[in-house]
Amino acid sequence: MIEPVETGHILIKNLGVQFPASDGPVVAVQGLDLEVKPGEFISLIGPSGCGKSTVLNIVAGFLKASSGQVTVDGKVITGPGADRGVVFQQYSLFPWLTVRKNVEFGLKMRGVTSGRREAMARTLLGLAGLQAFENNYPDQLSGGMKQRVGIVRALATSPQVMLMDEPFGALDSQTRTVMQEILTNMWQRSRLSVLFVTHDIDEAIFLSDRIYVMTARPGRIKAEIAVDLPRPRTPDQMNSPAFLALVQRLKGLIREESLAAMGGELRDGGLEGFDLREQDAGRGKQVGELI
Ligand SMILES: Nc1ncnc2c1ncn2[C@@H]1O[C@H](COP(=O)(O)OP(=O)(O)OP(=O)(O)O)[C@@H](O)[C@H]1O
Ligand SMILES: [Mg+2]
Numbered sequence: 001m002i003e004p005v006e007t008g009h010i011l012i013k014n015l016g017v018q019f020p021a022s023d024g025p026v027v028a029v030q031g032l033d034l035e036v037k038p039g040e041f042i043s044l045i046g047p048s049g050c051g052k053s054t055v056l057n058i059v060a061g062f063l064k065a066s067s068g069q070v071t072v073d074g075k076v077i078t079g080p081g082a083d084r085g086v087v088f089q090q091y092s093l094f095p096w097l098t099v100r101k102n103v104e105f106g107l108k109m110r111g112v113t114s115g116r117r118e119a120m121a122r123t124l125l126g127l128a129g130l131q132a133f134e135n136n137y138p139d140q141l142s143g144g145m146k147q148r149v150g151i152v153r154a155l156a157t158s159p160q161v162m163l164m165d166e167p168f169g170a171l172d173s174q175t176r177t178v179m180q181e182i183l184t185n186m187w188q189r190s191r192l193s194v195l196f197v198t199h200d201i202d203e204a205i206f207l208s209d210r211i212y213v214m215t216a217r218p219g220r221i222k223a224e225i226a227v228d229l230p231r232p233r234t235p236d237q238m239n240s241p242a243f244l245a246l247v248q249r250l251k252g253l254i255r256e257e258s259l260a261a262m263g264g265e266l267r268d269g270g271l272e273g274f275d276l277r278e279q280d281a282g283r284g285k286q287v288g289e290l291i
Pocket of ligand 2: 052053054165
């Protein structure tokens with residue numbers, strides 16, 4: 001019998017974030033409420049520039065809120081902490097350390113002995129299919145492998161919360177699918193809370209218990225969608241009527257906000273003559289799959 005998880009409760013109430021700018025402050029987020037219950041996997045999606053990364057940076061403690069309250073397990077966030085692991089889109093491994101030493105880094109900082117560090121790192125690298133690469137350096141790894149090391153490194157210190165900002169955004173779609181499966185497996189084993197930012201609707205549905213959709217900037221929550229699909233999730237569920245119905249619902253919600261975010265011109269002038277596919281080509285995805 002699995003014990004319920006009791007830590008890793010993120011509560012955001014009436015969050016406001018402003019950035020100073022030469023022509024007056026930019027209001028990035030305003031009146032945003034969000035909750036991640038202990039052990040939940042929650043995704044945050046919304047149009048580009050709506051404030052998703054800002055919200056994650058606030059919870060990570062890298063940015064300060066202008067108003068409102070953000071707590072993790074009842075404690076107001078005052079800065080980064082070992083209770084929160086962070087994985088961003090850019091690989092942020094130490095190039096001068098081997099894969100295993102990268103994973104051990106946070107444990108070393110916390111005074112874990114070398115033998116124990118090594119054993120913990122090996123176990124986690126094994127779960128991510130990376131044991132054979134423990135003595136490699138980051139520049140000897142593929143993008144997907146680097147990102148797996150990043151996830152393992154964030155998990156190594158046993159955080160209560162994982163904050164992930166488009167961690168698979170730079171990966172090709174095949175690698176991305178495998179990474180999603182690895183992540184759900186690791187999440188189910190470690191049973192921590194995850195707040196996950198993505199542009200990819202399928203990815204959000206596949207991974208999440210609930211999805212928050214944000215409005216165009218200033219970002220607040222437009223809708224909260226429960227994903228009542230059975231776990232463990234498998235890629236073949238992506239063709240089920242329940243999955244496809246969620247895709248349609250989310251696409252509709254996001255389209256309204258993306259049009260608002262891109263300004264009135266698109267809505268008024270239509271999309272003719274505006275090759276969105278080309279605009280998005282740099283990200284290796286086609287519009288329609290993405291926000
Ligand atoms: N340090 C900063 N200084 C000034 N403005 C900022 C800063 N960081 C973010 N912003 C502004 O705040 C808004 C929200 O930015 P944020 O990066 O959170 O968006 P996002 O939803 O993560 O977008 P994307 O999907 O493109 O990653 C944007 O208008 C952005 O220009
Ligand atoms: Mg972002």
